[in-house]
Amino acid sequence: MKILMTTDTLGGVWSYCMSLCAALKPHGVHVVLATMGRALSLEQRKQVDQLDNVDVHESTWRLCWMEEPWHDVARAGDWLLSLARRYRPDIIQLNDLGHGDLAWPAPVVMVGHSCVLSWWDAVKKQSAPRAWHEYRERVSASLKNADLIVAPTHAMSKALAHHYGPFNRLYPAPSVIYNGSNFPALADSPTDKFNQAEPLIFAAGRLWDEAKNIAALSSIAADVPWPVYVAGEVDQPNGKGKAPDNLHCLGFLHNTEMARWLARASIYIAPARYEPFGLAILEAARAGCALVLGDIESLREVWGEAAEYVDPDNPAELRRVVNQLIDDPQRRQQLSALAWDTAQSYFAEQMANDYIKAYEALVNPAVFTRPRSVASLSGMPI
Structure with missing residues (x-):
C-alpha cells in the first residue's frame, strides 16, 4: 500500500508522523511524506532518513492556522495534487485541515489533531473572532469532503463535530484512533526510575502557546x-x-537530549488548557515520571487515575499539588507506576494497526466506490 501523507514540521504532528510511518513499515506501507510549515531541521532530516519506507518531499508553505495563509494553502494544494498524480497513492492521509476538499484521486483520511476554534474555546473561553471566519468555512468544507475523519481522543472528536459537523448523516462524528509512541525507550520499571530520578521538575511544549500554559509554571517556580x-x-x-x-x-531538545531529561525528572507537569492528546505527556509517562496535568476532558480520557489534575487557571492549586508531591515520595512512586503502566496502552504498533484497518476499508471496492460524494465514509467506525 502506498500513502501520500502530509505533515507539518512545527510540533507534535511531526513526532506523530514519525511514529506512525515507522510502525506502518512492517505492514508493507510506503509513505510519500509531504512537509509544510518550515524547512526540516537537521534532527528531523536524520529522523526521516532512518525510515526506508518513506520518501520525503519538503516545502515551507504556511498552514491554515497561521497568519494570512490562504495563498500558501492554495499553492500547497497544487503541489500536493502534483505529488498525487506522480505517485498514484492508494490513500491520502491529511494531517492538516486545509486540503480535504481538493480533487483527490484516492480516498482521503483526515486527522484532526487540533483546530483553531476549539483552541479559542478552551484557551480564551470564547468563540474565535470574526477574523477566523474564513478558516471556519475552509476547514468545514475540507472536513466534509474527507472520506474518513479521525481524532486522537473522543474529546477532540466531539470538538470537531461541534464546530464543523455533522460530516455524514449516518456517522456524524469522527472516528477515534489514539496516538501511540515508542519514544523514549520504556523505563525498565517504575521502581528503578523512582530510585534513579533526581529532585527536579520537567515540562515540554511551545513556550509561546497559551494552550500549554507554561506561564502557570513560571508563576509558581519560585x-x-x-x-x-x-x-x-x-x-x-x-x-x-x-x-x-x-x-x-x-x-528545543533533540530526541537523545529529551530522553536524558525525562530519565532524570521525578515530576512532569503539563497544566494545559488545551491538549487534544499530548504526545509529550506520553513520553514522560514512558520514562516513569509522575504526572501533574491540567484538568481537562482529553487528558482525563487518556490518563484516568494515573495523574494528579489541577485547574489550569488556578496557580495556587498547582503550587499546592506540586509541593505535596515533593513532600510525599510514596505518592510520587505510586503515580510514576500508574503512568508507566498506562503508557503501555499507547504503543505505536497499536496505532498503526488501527490505521491499517481504516486504510483497508477505504481501498476495499465493496466498501468504497466513486464518486466520493455518494460513498462518503466520514466517521466510519473502525
Whole structure:
C-alpha cells in the first residue's frame, strides 16, 4: 500500500508522523511524506532518513492556522495534487485541515489533531473572532469532503463535530484512533526510575502557546523547592517570543537530549488548557515520571487515575499539588507506576494497526466506490 501523507514540521504532528510511518513499515506501507510549515531541521532530516519506507518531499508553505495563509494553502494544494498524480497513492492521509476538499484521486483520511476554534474555546473561553471566519468555512468544507475523519481522543472528536459537523448523516462524528509512541525507550520499571530520578521538575511544549500554559509554571517556580526545567521553542512562527521568568529554559531538545531529561525528572507537569492528546505527556509517562496535568476532558480520557489534575487557571492549586508531591515520595512512586503502566496502552504498533484497518476499508471496492460524494465514509467506525 502506498500513502501520500502530509505533515507539518512545527510540533507534535511531526513526532506523530514519525511514529506512525515507522510502525506502518512492517505492514508493507510506503509513505510519500509531504512537509509544510518550515524547512526540516537537521534532527528531523536524520529522523526521516532512518525510515526506508518513506520518501520525503519538503516545502515551507504556511498552514491554515497561521497568519494570512490562504495563498500558501492554495499553492500547497497544487503541489500536493502534483505529488498525487506522480505517485498514484492508494490513500491520502491529511494531517492538516486545509486540503480535504481538493480533487483527490484516492480516498482521503483526515486527522484532526487540533483546530483553531476549539483552541479559542478552551484557551480564551470564547468563540474565535470574526477574523477566523474564513478558516471556519475552509476547514468545514475540507472536513466534509474527507472520506474518513479521525481524532486522537473522543474529546477532540466531539470538538470537531461541534464546530464543523455533522460530516455524514449516518456517522456524524469522527472516528477515534489514539496516538501511540515508542519514544523514549520504556523505563525498565517504575521502581528503578523512582530510585534513579533526581529532585527536579520537567515540562515540554511551545513556550509561546497559551494552550500549554507554561506561564502557570513560571508563576509558581519560585515557591517550590525543586528546580523547574522546560524544553521547547520560545519564538512563535512569526519570530516573536520571550522566555518566561523563574524557569530553566532548555530550548528545543533533540530526541537523545529529551530522553536524558525525562530519565532524570521525578515530576512532569503539563497544566494545559488545551491538549487534544499530548504526545509529550506520553513520553514522560514512558520514562516513569509522575504526572501533574491540567484538568481537562482529553487528558482525563487518556490518563484516568494515573495523574494528579489541577485547574489550569488556578496557580495556587498547582503550587499546592506540586509541593505535596515533593513532600510525599510514596505518592510520587505510586503515580510514576500508574503512568508507566498506562503508557503501555499507547504503543505505536497499536496505532498503526488501527490505521491499517481504516486504510483497508477505504481501498476495499465493496466498501468504497466513486464518486466520493455518494460513498462518503466520514466517521466510519473502525
